[in-house]
Amino acid sequence: MTLTADDVHHGYGTDPVFEGVSLTVAPGEVLAIIGPSGVGKSTLLRLLALFDEPDGGAIEFGGEAVWDVSERKRLDYRRRIGMVFQEASLFDASVRRNAEYGLRVRKPWSDRLRHELATLVGRTNGTGDAIDALETVGLREKAEQDAASLSGGEAQRVAFARALAYDPEMLLLDEPTSDLDPRNTAVLEDAVLEARNRGIGVVIATHDMHQAERIADRVAVLLENQIIEVGETERIFEMPRDDRTRKFIDGELIY
Numbered sequence: 001m002t003l004t005a006d007d008v009h010h011g012y013g014t015d016p017v018f019e020g021v022s023l024t025v026a027p028g029e030v031l032a033i034i035g036p037s038g039v040g041k042s043t044l045l046r047l048l049a050l051f052d053e054p055d056g057g058a059i060e061f062g063g064e065a066v067w068d069v070s071e072r073k074r075l076d077y078r079r080r081i082g083m084v085f086q087e088a089s090l091f092d093a094s095v096r097r098n099a100e101y102g103l104r105v106r107k108p109w110s111d112r113l114r115h116e117l118a119t120l121v122g123r124t125n126g127t128g129d130a131i132d133a134l135e136t137v138g139l140r141e142k143a144e145q146d147a148a149s150l151s152g153g154e155a156q157r158v159a160f161a162r163a164l165a166y167d168p169e170m171l172l173l174d175e176p177t178s179d180l181d182p183r184n185t186a187v188l189e190d191a192v193l194e195a196r197n198r199g200i201g202v203v204i205a206t207h208d209m210h211q212a213e214r215i216a217d218r219v220a221v222l223l224e225n226q227i228i229e230v231g232e233t234e235r236i237f238e239m240p241r242d243d244r245t246r247k248f249i250d251g252e253l254i255y
């Protein structure tokens with residue numbers, strides 16, 4: 001399903017963060033949102049996830065309104081997307097229990113019951129999804145370990161597995177590797193690309209231009225309350241149309 005934001009406005013108090021942001025993300029593509037600190041990358045992801053409500057505009061998923069300013073629909077959209085924040089925020093339980101969390105709370109009752117029953121009779125229905133997701137981030141062997149014993153990078157990989165485990169159609173990733181070392185970053189980037197190859201659409205906010213170059217199919221540049229430019233990754237980096245994009249990429253724009 002394609003996620004579309006159309007003319008989305010948002011602000012805090014009298015300060016606008018966005019004035020008319022529009023974007024689309026197709027299934028099986030990675031869209032990177034780049035822009036300086038404080039420009040509103042996290043805010044945009046929170047709006048796309050409907051954790052916050054935009055002040056105006058429309059958000060559609062698969063051509064269907066999931067939110068608009070007059071009707072404020074949400075449907076079951078939130079169950080169909082996974083979000084990963086900058087901090088892993090795991091709870092005090094095993095790695096596997098953490099990875100299963102999304103399955104337990106976001107699947108409809110019937111699925112949850114099926115999952116609980118399968119667990120009771122010793123089959124690995126929903127648990128299998130969580131274990132598969134842990135395998136994707138290279139942590140299957142730590143499934144029964146206490147999450148509190150993980151390194152920061154491993155914890156973030158579990159947070160990604162938690163979002164992946166219930167088979168979302170769209171992943172929204174808010175600088176998920178900003179505190180990670182190169183090895184953990186590489187594992188997560190591979191997991192993002194694997195999700196993309198399975199047809200999941202991915203929006204990733206990142207400070208890291210190299211990361212955008214490595215994994216994004218398209219890049220949106222957020223500056224001065226707007227997406228000033230969006231396009232194929234190579235085109236954005238090699239031939240930006242907006243001079244502010246070039247200056248930002250070259251590190252000449254200081255905010």
Ligand SMILES: Nc1ncnc2c1ncn2[C@@H]1O[C@H](COP(=O)(O)OP(=O)(O)OP(=O)(O)O)[C@@H](O)[C@H]1O
Pocket residue numbers: 012017035036037038039040041042043044207
């Ligand atoms: N709950 C809030 N109340 C008031 N202002 C807020 C709130 N959340 C964010 N802001 C402001 O909105 C602007 C955008 O913040 P946001 O965190 O989205 O930026 P960002 O691009 O993700 O930054 P960074 O790259 O540093 O994480 C900032 O000026 C921030 O101070």
